[in-house]
Amino acid sequence: MNALEVSDLSFAYGAREALKPMSFSLPAGRFAALLGPNGAGKSTLIALLTRLYDLQRGDIRVGGHSLQSSPRPALRQLGVVFQQSTLDLDLSIEQNLRYHLALHGFSRRQGSARLDAELTRQHLTERRHERVRDLNGGHRRRVEIARALLHEPRLLLLDEPSVGLDPASRLALGLHIRQLCSEQGISVLWTTHLLDEVQPSDDLLIVHQGRLVASGQADAVSQEHGGTLGSAFTRLTASGVRP
Template identity: 65%
Template sequence: MSIQVADVSFTYGAHRALEQVSFTLRTGCLNALLGPNGAGKSTLVALLSRLYRLQQGDILLDGQSIRRHPRHALRQLGVVFQQSTLDLDLTVRQNLAYHAALHGLSRRAAAPRIEAELARQHLLERQHEKVRQLNGGHRRRVEIARALLHQPRILLLDEASVGLDTASRAALNQHVRALCAEQQLTVIWTTHLLDEIHDTDPVVMLSRGRLVASGEAAELVRQQQAADLTQAFARLSANALEATA
């Protein structure tokens, strides 16, 4: 599914969180949305997921405006927010069943989907445990399972690896990439942790609400004559800061 962000700007009162941001994402793979805290990543996710209404510009899913066709947009999206929204006192399976009901799925329709996602996320053995008994990595897998129950074509993960240890971060990242390959999901992975990005990943870089670069990670490193993506991002951010000074 194609995703195009076109001239999107957004303000909170006097604070401009996004300034004429435009880019197109690559379908069927992990697209990295990079930037330090306050860059505008979470605001963009909130606009994509319709938590916020667009103020200026548009976002197109397969050419359809989410402004004019919000129901179509929401049917295509699964979202994992930075802050967990799981009910800690429900079991894994109960959390999924409750979410399926919110999407209007009957118990009969939901049951095979829940079973399939539990298997896909390697959670079958944990399905009757309360969520509060799970570690951070497994809780994230529950959230991904929940986000995929209505069979979206786009998965948004907003800083999904924050708070996880190094091994859990790597395992989650690898797992999401496997989902892209298996289901041809288009994933938007927002992060400020640049070691989670592979050389061939398409990258969108934000700084202070502005788009500073977009392209394949390795190509951005080459263009900046940098040693790695961290150095490339530092240079691009510095250039953006000078341009707005």
């Protein structure tokens, strides 16, 4: 079963069509980069995937559950890290995570086991009592990732997660997320407008002017549309391009 299936999805803000009909799927354990210039429709797609916006046309299935007809089971399969941090800066790492566990209905014992597991996985165990305000950007992102994974979702969405991070932190975050895919079987959809965040073996979705203009393994897309990812991206996002 695919972790994510998007079928004939489109969306409009009044008369302006922000997403043209698109369909794609994401298998289990895969890292997929959603790449596009600013204004391409990435944020609208994330808002639909997370149900911040109601579906207008088409369907989204997460872990086999439809966001349209079975939203609660679908959302239980989903973990999200938004571009803007939503952590409470004045609480500790552990307090932020325990609050999230309580929202998901975990008992104290169940929550403690999940908390310890995620702190270990994110290399944050020794910092659990530190205030989030005192962490650097890279460690704050790790706390948000830990929070998103506490309820053991099948799909992790990261919306421009490297914004504001220095180059070394960006690189470390990308390596860490890909390791989660390979070792834990988690599927990841990572949105970005930065070409250097895409690896040749990643799955790749390129959006432009609300259209899905290319999809497939990144190196295959690059070869088909220009030889390098940079040339392919330039060609596919040229003004007026149509799939």
